[in-house]
Amino acid sequence: MISCTEFIPAYSELFKTLERLGGTPAVEAFWNDLSDRFLNNLRDLVVQHGIRGCWLYWSQTLNEEAAHFTMELDEEAGEFRILMHACPSKGRLLSLSHVTPFRDYCRHCDVLYRRVLEPLGYAYHFDSTGCDKASCSIHVRRRRTS
Amino acid sequence: MTREIMHRNASDNHYLHKDFHGGLSCGIEYLDIHFGTSVLHNYLRTFCRTFFAPLHAAVVTHGLSAIRKHYERVFEEEAGIIDVDASDDHLTITVRACPAILHMQKRGLPIAKRFCDSTRIMNECLCEGTPFTSELCDCNPRTGTCVQRFRRLS
Numbered sequence: 001m002i003s004c005t006e007f008i009p010a011y012s013e014l015f016k017t018l019e020r021l022g023g024t025p026a027v028e029a030f031w032n033d034l035s036d037r038f039l040n041n042l043r044d045l046v047v048q049h050g051i052r053g054c055w056l057y058w059s060q061t062l063n064e065e066a067a068h069f070t071m072e073l074d075e076e077a078g079e080f081r082i083l084m085h086a087c088p089s090k091g092r093l094l095s096l097s098h099v100t101p102f103r104d105y106c107r108h109c110d111v112l113y114r115r116v117l118e119p120l121g122y123a124y125h126f127d128s129t130g131c132d133k134a135s136c137s138i139h140v141r142r143r144r145t146s
Numbered sequence: 147m148t149r150e151i152m153h154r155n156a157s158d159n160h161y162l163h164k165d166f167h168g169g170l171s172c173g174i175e176y177l178d179i180h181f182g183t184s185v186l187h188n189y190l191r192t193f194c195r196t197f198f199a200p201l202h203a204a205v206v207t208h209g210l211s212a213i214r215k216h217y218e219r220v221f222e223e224e225a226g227i228i229d230v231d232a233s234d235d236h237l238t239i240t241v242r243a244c245p246a247i248l249h250m251q252k253r254g255l256p257i258a259k260r261f262c263d264s265t266r267i268m269n270e271c272l273c274e275g276t277p278f279t280s281e282l283c284d285c286n287p288r289t290g291t292c293v294q295r296f297r298r299l300s
Contacts, residue, residue, distance in 0.1 A: 001246055002264050003220045006197065007166035013193040014173045021181060030176055037256065038172050055150065064163035068156045075148040086156060098199055 008089045015102035024104075031108050035115040043116050051122070054080040054140050065089070078142025090134040106131040113138070121145070162223065167246040168255035175258035183260065190264055194271035205276050210237040210296050213272055217294075221245070235298040240291075247290035257287055269294060 002010060018026040045053030055073040062069050068086035072079075093101035110126040117124045117140055125139040177186040195202075204212035214232050217239055221228045224245035231238040250257050262285045269280035277298050285292040 001217075001220065001226075001241075001244060002170060002268060003224060004164050004166040004246070004249075005161060005220075005223070007170050009197045010170055010193050011166075011173065013196065014177070014189060017177070017185075017189045017192070021185070030173070033176055034169070034172050038168060059152065061163060061165070063154060063159050064161075064165075066156050066159040066161040067154065069152075069154055071152045073148075073150045088156065088161060096197075099197060 008092050009096060009099050011089075012093055012099070012102045012105055015105065015108070019102070027104075028111060031111040032115060034108075035112040039112060039116050042113070043120070046117065046120050046122075051075055051078050051080050051140065051142055054117075058082060080138075080140040082138040084134075084136045084138075087131075087134045087136060090131060094134060106136060109136070109138070164224070164245065164249040165253065165255070168250050168253065170246075170264065171250060171256060171258045171261050174261055174264060175256065178258065178260050186260060187263065187267060190267040191271060194268045195274075198268065198272060202272055202274070202276075205272050205278070209234060210278060210298075213237060213269075213296060214239075237294075237296040239294040241294065242291060244290035244292065247287055251290070262287060262292065265292070265294065269296070 014030075015027050018030050022029075042053070042057045045056050047053070049056060052073060052075055055071065058071060062071070062082070065088045067084060067088050070083040070085070072081045072083075074080075087106075090101070090106060093099065093105060106128050110128065114124040114126070121143050123141045123143055125141075127137045127139075130136055174186060174190075177189055201212060201216055210232065214230060214237055217228065218230065220226075221241075226241065226245040227243035229240040229242065231240075246261075247257065249255075262282065265285075266280075266282040269282065273280045273296065278296050279299055280294065280296045283293040283295060
């Protein structure tokens, strides 16, 4: 059995395989498929709880992933933020001397969650400028309805 | 309360996100359906040969005890249930409760038809170029049970 603690390098290798097979479109097609089939828990939580659904979803995943993060929810303003000080996934990839991470590994976080949240009426912004040091931020904002 | 803040250091939690088994399962199914089984198997071999290279080196040096130690640690960490029967020449791991299968069932995550190929190929890669061989028997993705056999080639 490949342990869940060994998944991230397997995930990165999968992206490299897909890129070899069909370039960036093949990688993105997989990310879209994964978002549609695997992120139903995020989708269901946001449908049920609104912006608080983001808080509920990432409260579980980021704690289970032992991330170093700060998360903020402002329900009245319809805003949710994650400041990822040290991403455990990217950090793990960078720490493995015998594994070369997929060159665009962090972008899956932009594609997967945007695809869930935008159709539900939220603006999604992913700041990847610190990705080479395993840090990033996510900002989700409820769109105003006219 | 409408405003909340949560701050966590990495050391506040233990790294164990079992939903990742579902992520691997989705990837396995996607490659199998869209690119074919041989592409899936090549991907798994490439990953296992690269990522498990340090464990493979330990098998070359220490024999089957390296594989035994690895799986005992993994199954303990993920709260799986295994029986182990081992000597210098053989290792049989009887999996009575596979944490990956049971977690995906519990969460209602799709289990890829060829999910267990990841175990078979991982074990084959660990034995490549060593005096050992492996086989995966009685694999039942419904019950989360299987038998992983390793033995010294005669």
